[in-house]
Amino acid sequence: MLKEGQIRIPSGCAIAAIIDRKGGLINGSEIIKSIALMHDRSNGLGGGFAAYGIYPEHKDEYAFHIFYENAQAHQNCEEFLFKHFNIDVAERIPTKTVDSISNGPDIWRYFGRVNRVRMKNSRLDESEYVVQCVTKVNAAFEGAYIFSSGKNMGCFKAVGYPEDVGEFYMLDRYDAYLWTAHGRFPTNTPGWWGGAHPFNILDWSIVHNGEISSYDTNRRYIEQFGYKCTMQTDTEVITYLFDHLIRHHGLPVNVAADVLTAPEWDEIDRMEPGHKEYFTNLRAIYSGALVNGPFSVILGSNKGLLAINDRLKLRSLTAATKGSRAYFASEESAIRIICPDPDKVWSVSGAEPVFVPLEIDEREDD
Amino acid sequence: MSVNYIPRRFTVIRDRELCINCGCCVRQCSNECHYFSDDGKTVLSQSDACVACHRCVDLCPTRALRIEKYVCDYRENANWTPQYQQEICRQAETGGVLLSGMGTPKPYPVYWDKILLNASQVTNPSIDPLREPMEIRTILGRKPEKLTVEKKGKSTVEMPPQVILETPIMFSAMSFGSISLNAQKSLAMAAKELGTLFNVGEGGLHPDLKPFTDRAVVQVASGRFGVHSDYLNNSKYVEIKIGQGAKPGIGGHLPGEKVSVEVSNARMIPEGSDAISPAPHHDIYSIEDLRQLIWAIKQATGNKKPVSVKIAAVHNIAAIVSGCARAGADIVAIDGFRGGTGAAPVRIRDNVGIPIELALASSDQRLRDEGIRSQISLVAAGSFRCSADIVKAIALGADACYCASAPLIAMGCHMCQTCNTGKCNWGIATQRPELTKRLNPEIMYKRVVNLITAWNHEIKEIMGGMGINSIDSLRGNRLMLRGIGLSEKELEILGIRHAGE
Amino acid sequence: MKRIYAIEELCLNCRLCEVYCKSAHSQSKDIIKANKYEEPAPVSRVTVYGDNFLSAALNCRHCDDPKCVKACITGAMTKDKKTGIVYVNEDKCIGCMTCLAVCPYGCIKEGKKAVKCDLCRNDDEPACVKNCPNHALIYAEPGGEEK
Missing domain, CATH: 3.30.70.20 (Alpha-Beta Plaits)
Incomplete structure (x- = not known):
């Protein structure tokens, strides 16, 4: 059986997210409860979480979460990692035995800073250096896969139902100001842990529901700029698009969202001249980054949380707010089970991104 | 005898x-x-x-x-x-030398017929084009690398001139001389109604076409016929014609007897004199010379017109396309070897060049490997027989397609391949007044409009089936294509998988 | 009133107008029977003059003050007050052809009786106009034509 990266596997899903705008901490058990309610939207072939603010004691260091399929991979990858980073901590991620989750890889985590000498020699800026190191491991080191590489955040994922994955990683021991969660329903059964979501690069993590029909257009667009879509998943390509637009092109998050779900020409034609020109230029320049087909996406980052829906609103996504918290889920019930009386509930409309910025400063030092 | x-x-x-x-x-x-x-x-x-x-x-x-x-x-x-x-x-x-008209009739592989399209089932809904907006608007021209944004809705980007088309289908270059003025008028009127462009070819611009210059592509070819400042500025974009798919490496020769008063005026040459288009541009012997000509045209048009370079699909096409892009071409048009012609030596037409499918696929990939594909527009030409051919070309990576034979067929052409004789009974490829009057532009432009409107509908229908509602998401989307009966090598060049994979 | 106008720049000299006129004014209304077998053979009301280089289809102008109507000795030549169409009432016509002699356009043909264009008054559009392959004949109010 071919796994992600060797073949493109479309999948349907459940997604959920919680953010506390003021940076207040939320226990992992809450997000597990929310995603567990949407059990039937996934089929036990992938579940995962992203948590922000969980490593305050290492907040200035990169946290790498890595799957190893064998000892050789472990050895090769560590050798590479120790050469390119100054690693402070190397440890197994604590897990608990759960009946439904088996045959997993060896799961490690590392905290460290970049090796400044090597970075300077490479003539790359820090984030580009980290991205290239991660890409290198994932593309070239058979059996090793870095699935989380941000600061003060981490992804946790496995093959299984999301609630079982949460239990497996003992997420009730983690408190975060932003959680995203994903339950997967792939239409093929590779059973590879790396194929589960969220997908992460640096501080960006993406959970996604849907199958984009513009995949290859987006992939071939983004690969022009040095990205390599090794996973062949929608989530991966959307993550790279955001990373490219925000990090390389310096677009504000909401403008990047406009690129992916650009207004229709009918609408643009009715705009006042200034806006018409702006959006015409946006669509002309970024035609290859327009995302088509049904999708709902939640993008987590240390700047906040972005939720977008496809232009035709072909996928469900509900939002709610209560005090300083905002909730998102594929189904409203998954919000109400953890927040029974929200201040406001609404259905995220097609091509109208919702951005919930974090109101504390959680940026990198540089 | x-x-x-x-x-x-x-x-x-x-x-x-x-x-x-x-x-x-x-x-x-x-x-x-x-x-x-x-x-x-x-x-x-x-x-x-x-x-x-x-x-x-x-x-x-x-x-x-x-x-x-x-x-x-x-x-x-x-x-x-x-x-x-x-x-x-x-x-x-x-x-x-044996001469003939229209594209090669030889049974070379037509890759369009060996490529199958995809449609959505279950995991992804198909879209009904009658219910949902289905966008086929296409924008040609050089694109800046990125949008420079101060804040949402406000950009400081300096946009080079762009051409907005309401369909990815344009009409290819056919000069006044090779076709009748009535045929050109029909295409011009159709282009105006359809929101697309027609291409006057290398024969200059007849004064009757002045009302349509906003829909015109004007060519600068090796003979420089009719080229002057007004000509260049009365256009939507300017195209430097290096080569033609039907006769790569070959110049043109319009015999003096066809150079009537009208043709001589449009071409700015003496009546009755032979109109010779040299094989190369004698001021372009290399890529750096092309850069200078592009620059000169941009100067002459005040940087207000995109400049296209049209080249015939030959063996080293990908590198040539990349070179043109780097020489400053905003649009590169590739003409495949099945493309049509008013007259070409049979041996050249039937033996020189490569199919557009392979040329397009390798050029698009090359530009992507070099990271410059999104900055320029790629136009494919060389025999599109139906809307599915267009869809496949766009999925391989074209921004837009040039069509000529299909609209000519809509106007009466029956592919008798004797354009070169000047006796076209349908009033298309002739300058004889008793024949050209047979083509009434008022009738024929509507037939061309109908044809392209029908193709537009079909393109939208096919896109809807794929779950795509903007042609932007079809462009270069090779996952929507599968080969049938193709070798590993052909699949590799086309960048697609085999059906069933 | 609506009249037929010929545009010589567009006339192909194919003379299909004549063929279709004959058929429209035949007994059978069948193009092959009308042109090959019918007796008496139907006469085309329209005639194309010229050659491939310059030609035009000529037919009755349906004059406001028609000389043929004035000259008709039996009252067979009639100008319909409502439509303005000048036509022959075949019951009254004796075939004296006085009308032919006075018509300034030469648009009346000789048959057993006088034969002339009636603008296919029982149809919406004259057969010659309907079947002209190049729209060289148009059926329009005066001034309504393009050229």
Whole structure:
């Protein structure tokens, strides 16, 4: 059986997210409860979480979460990692035995800073250096896969139902100001842990529901700029698009969202001249980054949380707010089970991104 | 001559039961295949000069006429086919280069027919184009690398000139000279109504086309016919014609007898003089010279017009396309070897160049490997027979397609491949006034509009089936394509997988 | 009133107008029977003059003050007050052809009786106009034509 990266596997899903705008901490058990309610939207072939603010004691260091399929991979990858980073901590991620989750890889985590000498020699800026190191491991080191590489955040994922994955990683021991969660329903059964979501690069993590029909257009667009879509998943390509637009092109998050779900020409034609020109230029320049087909996406980052829906609103996504918290889920019930009386509930409309910025400063030092 | 070395090609068959001897065929055939008998009442036919253009067949009020292939067997020989023998006989008679019109008729592989399209099932809904917006608007021109944004809705990006098309289909270059003014007018009127562009070719701009200059692409070819500042500025974009798919590496020759007053005015050459387009541009002997010409055109147009470079698909096409892009071309048009022509040497047309499918696929990939694909526009040309061909070209990576033969067929062309004789019975590839008046632009532009409107509908239908509602998401989306009956190498070049994979 | 106008720049000299006119004014209305077998053979009301280089289809102008109507000795030539169409009432026509002699356009043909264009008054559009392959004949109010 071919796994992600060797073949493109479309999948349907459940997604959920919680953010506390003021940076207040939320226990992992809450997000597990929310995603567990949407059990039937996934089929036990992938579940995962992203948590922000969980490593305050290492907040200035990169946290790498890595799957190893064998000892050789472990050895090769560590050798590479120790050469390119100054690693402070190397440890197994604590897990608990759960009946439904088996045959997993060896799961490690590392905290460290970049090796400044090597970075300077490479003539790359820090984030580009980290991205290239991660890409290198994932593309070239058979059996090793870095699935989380941000600061003060981490992804946790496995093959299984999301609630079982949460239990497996003992997420009730983690408190975060932003959680995203994903339950997967792939239409093929590779059973590879790396194929589960969220997908992460640096501080960006993406959970996604849907199958984009513009995949290859987006992939071939983004690969022009040095990205390599090794996973062949929608989530991966959307993550790279955001990373490219925000990090390389310096677009504000909401403008990047406009690129992916650009207004229709009918609408643009009715705009006042200034806006018409702006959006015409946006669509002309970024035609290859327009995302088509049904999708709902939640993008987590240390700047906040972005939720977008496809232009035709072909996928469900509900939002709610209560005090300083905002909730998102594929189904409203998954919000109400953890927040029974929200201040406001609404259905995220097609091509109208919702951005919930974090109101504390959680940026990198540089 | 008393010996006919070459049998005739067709037989005109007249059904006497149906023929009413009205003589319409007599008056319509410029090859003089039909005539009245001496009594002036009975119509007769002799088929020697018949080219199977079907003018008589289509106008006969009682449908009494039929054209049949004339079969005269030779001893079987898979190598020395009748065609080669006949061509040898023609050359033995004339001592000349064989000429023909339209694209190559040889049975080379047509990759469009070996590529299948995808559709959504279950995991992804197909989209109903009658219910949801289905966008085929296409924007050509050089794109900046990124949008520089101060804040949402406010950008400081300096946008080079762009061309907005309401369909990815444009009309390819056909000069006044190679086709009639009425044919050009029909295309111009259709382009205006459809929100697309027509291309005046290298024959200059006839004053009658002035009202349509907002929809015109003007060419600068090696002969520089009709090129002056007004010409360049009366256009949507300017195209430097380096080559043509049907005759790569070959210049053009419009014989003096075809250079009428009108043609001479449009081309700015003396009446009756031969119009010679040299094989190369004599000021472009390398890529750096191309850069200078592009720069000169941009200067002459105040940087207000995109500049396109049209090249024939030849072996090293990907590198050439990349070179053109780097030389400053905003649009690169690639013309595949099945592309049409008003006249080309048969040996060149049938043997030189490569198919557009392969040229397009390798050029698009090359530009992506170099990270510059999104900055320029790629236009594919060289025989698009239906909307599915267009969809496949866009999925391989084209921004837009040039079509010429299809709109000509809509205007009456029957692919008789004798454009070079100037006796086109449909009033398309001729300058004879008694023939050109047969093409009434008011009728023909509507037929062309209908054709492209129908194709637009079909493109939207196909996109909807794929779950795509903007042509932007079809462009370069090779996952929507699968090969059928193709070799590993062909699949590799096309960048697609085999059906079933 | 609506009249037929010929545009010579577009006329192909194919003379299909004549063929279709004959058929429209035949007994059978069948193009083959009308042109081959019918007796008496129907006469085309329209005639194309010229050659492939310059030609035009000529037919009755349906004059406001028609000389043919004035000259008709039996009252067969009639100008319909409502439509303005000048036509022959065949019951009254005796075939004296006085009308032919006075018509300034030569648009009346000789048959057993006088034959002339009636603008296919029982149809919406004259057969010649309907079947002109190049729209060289148009049926329009005066001034309504393009050229």
